[in-house]
Amino acid sequence: MVRLKQWSEFQAVMSAGSVARTPHFVLHQWQPSAKASTGSGFEEAPTLFVDGVLMMGALTPKRWAKRAVTRNLIRRQIHAVSRDFEKGLMPTAYVVRLRATFNAQKFVSASSDVLKQTVREELKQLFGRVSTP
Template identity: 40%
Template sequence: MRERSQFDALLRRAPLRKSAHFALHGGAPDATLGELFPGPGHWVGIVLPKRWARRAVTRNLLRRQIYSVAHALAPSQPPLALVVRLRSAFAPGQFPSAASVALRRCVRAELQQLLQGLHRA
């Protein structure tokens, strides 16, 4: 289920956490979010503006890394509805290749730090 109303409801909330490149919006499905996110489990949405990741290869790399890290950490988290939003570009000078191994490692490390221990935030 990926409806605009779900994204809007989560993005209206203040970010739970921020990192150098990402902002994390959302929280546990409560009374206000319950009808938008029925049933138990996790929900992860992604917002990757072309403004910050121009190449489709880079956006796909980011998307795969976000889903991978979120899926790996899901068993240790309570049910959550989250939107991960890219809020700044990765420096092209530091990562000249659109899908380099260095970029993949950097993104993964940043996402793990952003999502780890979220239930304590």
């Protein structure tokens, strides 16, 4: 699995639309378009993503996770859970985006085992919706 790094890659995947969502996360999947045949004298435009390669990106905005510790915890969990579901995912590009904040009254610590377990369970639900057995 390859990690997405360029902002243009994230934008391209997110513009393709979402395929699954949970209360805190959205999963975007790149939909490769059919290759257009070009006549002589024209070159194909370079593609952003390599066919047959699973690519994963994690987007955790400061708006929804104020502390860097929490954003890093969520990002690490996204990549760990995606590795668990790697075999069942179609080899294309994905972006997991945090879309809501976790309750500060329930999760007092910025990086607790309870928060880690909650994030992990929700990500398993998210990937379970698009994964093939």
